[in-house]
Amino acid sequence: MSVLQNIGNWLDDRLGWSENIMPLIKHPVPPGAKWAYVFGSATLFCFILQVVTGIGLSLLYQPSSADAFESLKFITNQATFGRVLRGIHFFGASGMVIMVGIHMIRVYIMAAYKYPREMSWISGVFLFFLTIIMGFTGQLLRWDSNGVWSSVVAAQNLGRVPLIGTGLARLLLGGDTIGAQTLSRFFAYHVFLFPALIFLFVGVHLYLVFYHGISEPPKAGQLVDPKTYRAWYNDMLKRVGVPFWPDAAWRDALFGALVILAIVGLAVFVGPPELTQPPDPSIINTSPAPDWYMLPVFALFALVPPATESYLIFLGPVLMVVALLALPFVSNKGERSPIRRPWAVFGVACVIVFMGALLYVGEREPWSPHFDTKPLAQVINYANPKLKQGAILFHDKGCQYCHEVGGQGGITGPSLTHIGRTWTTDQIKVQIVNGATGMPAYGGMLSNKELTDLVNFLHAQQ
Amino acid sequence: MSQEENKTKEESRRDFMMKVSLGLGGVAALAVSVPVVGALVAPLLENKPEVWRTVGKPDDFPVGETQLVRFENADPKAWAGMTARTAAWLRHDTEGHFIAFSVNCTHLGCPVRWEADAELFMCPCHGGVYYRDGSVASGPPPKELQRYAVRVEQGQVQIGTGPIPITNFGDEQAS
Numbered sequence: 001m002s003v004l005q006n007i008g009n010w011l012d013d014r015l016g017w018s019e020n021i022m023p024l025i026k027h028p029v030p031p032g033a034k035w036a037y038v039f040g041s042a043t044l045f046c047f048i049l050q051v052v053t054g055i056g057l058s059l060l061y062q063p064s065s066a067d068a069f070e071s072l073k074f075i076t077n078q079a080t081f082g083r084v085l086r087g088i089h090f091f092g093a094s095g096m097v098i099m100v101g102i103h104m105i106r107v108y109i110m111a112a113y114k115y116p117r118e119m120s121w122i123s124g125v126f127l128f129f130l131t132i133i134m135g136f137t138g139q140l141l142r143w144d145s146n147g148v149w150s151s152v153v154a155a156q157n158l159g160r161v162p163l164i165g166t167g168l169a170r171l172l173l174g175g176d177t178i179g180a181q182t183l184s185r186f187f188a189y190h191v192f193l194f195p196a197l198i199f200l201f202v203g204v205h206l207y208l209v210f211y212h213g214i215s216e217p218p219k220a221g222q223l224v225d226p227k228t229y230r231a232w233y234n235d236m237l238k239r240v241g242v243p244f245w246p247d248a249a250w251r252d253a254l255f256g257a258l259v260i261l262a263i264v265g266l267a268v269f270v271g272p273p274e275l276t277q278p279p280d281p282s283i284i285n286t287s288p289a290p291d292w293y294m295l296p297v298f299a300l301f302a303l304v305p306p307a308t309e310s311y312l313i314f315l316g317p318v319l320m321v322v323a324l325l326a327l328p329f330v331s332n333k334g335e336r337s338p339i340r341r342p343w344a345v346f347g348v349a350c351v352i353v354f355m356g357a358l359l360y361v362g363e364r365e366p367w368s369p370h371f372d373t374k375p376l377a378q379v380i381n382y383a384n385p386k387l388k389q390g391a392i393l394f395h396d397k398g399c400q401y402c403h404e405v406g407g408q409g410g411i412t413g414p415s416l417t418h419i420g421r422t423w424t425t426d427q428i429k430v431q432i433v434n435g436a437t438g439m440p441a442y443g444g445m446l447s448n449k450e451l452t453d454l455v456n457f458l459h460a461q462q
Numbered sequence: 463m464s465q466e467e468n469k470t471k472e473e474s475r476r477d478f479m480m481k482v483s484l485g486l487g488g489v490a491a492l493a494v495s496v497p498v499v500g501a502l503v504a505p506l507l508e509n510k511p512e513v514w515r516t517v518g519k520p521d522d523f524p525v526g527e528t529q530l531v532r533f534e535n536a537d538p539k540a541w542a543g544m545t546a547r548t549a550a551w552l553r554h555d556t557e558g559h560f561i562a563f564s565v566n567c568t569h570l571g572c573p574v575r576w577e578a579d580a581e582l583f584m585c586p587c588h589g590g591v592y593y594r595d596g597s598v599a600s601g602p603p604p605k606e607l608q609r610y611a612v613r614v615e616q617g618q619v620q621i622g623t624g625p626i627p628i629t630n631f632g633d634e635q636a637s
Binding site: 064065066067148149152153155156157159160161162163165166167169170171173174175176177178179180181182183278279280281282284285286287288289298301302306309310314367368369371396397398401402412435437438439440441444445 | 502503505506508510530532535536537538539540541542543544545546547548549565566569570571572573574575577579580581582584586587588589591593594599600601602603604624625626628629630631632633
């Protein structure tokens with residue numbers, strides 16, 4: 001026996017590797033669990049990537065509100081590989097959100113949450129929300145003006161919780177205002193509290209995977225019956241089960257490696273998001289917008305009727321949590337195949353279309369004034385001085401932030417490029433003076449001459 | 463003593479020791495959690511006083527104009543850096559009479575901008591718009607812009623510091 005083998009045997013004897021760990025690695029799994037099953041492990045790989053790069057970043061980051069922004073500039077511009085490190089952590093978060101989403105959809109469509117795996121689903125639901133929370137708290141640690149104002153937005157959202165809202169908002173910000181204590185809180189949440197919870201729930205989630213075994217790929221007509229399922233599953237494993245390693249696990253390893261390489265590639269070639277302005281709460285010329293995975297929610301808040309909003313902000317998440325937690329109890333037996341569960345597939349399709357549409361409008365932000373629109377009078381040469389005066393007013397009075405004329409301007413309100421064709425001067429005047437839903441009444445803010453110039457200018461838009 | 467009696471005695475002793483260890487464990491956990499939970503909920507227990515901050519002389523603010531003023535919040539920590547700063551929109555409404563608006567949109571707290579020519583406050587996030595008196599002109603804000611206390615004392619304009627205004631569940635639309 002060689003020396004190496006001796007050392008190996010000694011270690012194995014003292015560590016109990018082959019007795020306790022090998023059976024886990026080689027535990028039998030149902031055959032046919034192919035590429036659909038790689039997303040859970042890919043989520044785990046992304047999480048490990050986040051832990052590793054998070055440790056790397058914490059070696060360089062200054063979690064104090066006075067210095068965090070400077071240290072981020074240092075990480076991005078000077079630190080050795082700092083830019084790539086930030087990039088990996090940023091795209092790793094996106095990767096984790098995407099993977100957890102696909103994994104969840106896969107489990108739902110294949111009904112893998114049914115008996116006896118209810119607790120696997122529930123621990124997974126917690127992991128899903130923890131992932132979102134991590135994404136959000138991480139964005140704030142960037143502690144540029146976007147991060148500062150995002151924390152205010154988060155506090156405002158909590159403020160809509162009945163009775164205890166203001167208290168929750170204070171807890172989140174660490175006080176009455178943004179300040180030194182705010183970043184300390186978010187740092188503690190993002191680096192200690194929520195990661196610890198994720199480790200805990202990942203532990204439970206994985207333990208349950210071993211305890212119940214992974215769900216077999218569903219077959220149409222093969223119903224789950226809690227009375228007979230376990231015996232049937234164990235029997236099936238004995239007959240046709242294959243060892244997890246290497247028969248099933250190589251796909252996880254391959255896909256996980258590809259995901260990580262893609263994230264590193266994006267980090268190298270695209271890089272982390274640009275830092276905006278310093279975190280000075282008195283710098284107000286900023287347009288806070290969340291990272292992409294929160295944009296659908298951001299868009300939703302712009303689009304729902306304002307009167308319903310407090311209910312949506314509070315009840316929406318509550319209902320979502322309740323529905324997700326209730327799912328495995330509402331339907332824990334019966335058909336698993338997506339072919340026999342068309343409504344489940346349809347529901348998932350609806351959610352994807354809904355979120356995708358919100359993400360799309362969230363990118364376009366059609367509800368926001370375009371502060372940077374170029375004054376029309378600078379773009380178009382008006383020979384008539386009255387028209388020119390109207391064009392200048394159209395920009396200066398803020399009309400152009402929301403309405404476009406000739407391709408210049410915002411998209412909040414309707415285009416006014418051809419308004420003169422269908423509206424009379426009187427109609428235009430009434431609208432400007434009285435405003436409308438979604439438009440301020442300008443009556444008190446315009447002199448008669450200004451109003452006439454504006455009306456004439458708009459009526460000339462044929 | 464019979465064997466039977468011995469066994470019962472041992473069992474009751476074990477039972478007692480188990481209860482002691484559980485009880486002591488509970489006391490230890492409680493002792494540790496007091497300072498930890500204390501650190502967590504401290505912001506709810508601290509009561510920050512309103513502090514008056516001087517932002518300039520009345521003459522610095524022409525009558526009828528609205529300007530951004532920057533000042534320090536009530537009780538900044540030593541390591542707050544620039545995050546100790548906060549801002550308000552100060553309007554010299556009529557001679558000697560000032561109004562100070564919070565910069566936070568009542569919708570979700572984003573900073574509103576004063577568009578001087580249009581005489582409107584506009585929010586970049588979800589398109590909330592307010593008139594010059596802070597009332598809602600359009601968009602999703604559920605109530606008018608919050609105001610800070612403001613006074614003229616010893617020839618200086620002073621603003622009373624305040625918390626970030628949090629819009630609560632059920633706050634009615636101002637109209």
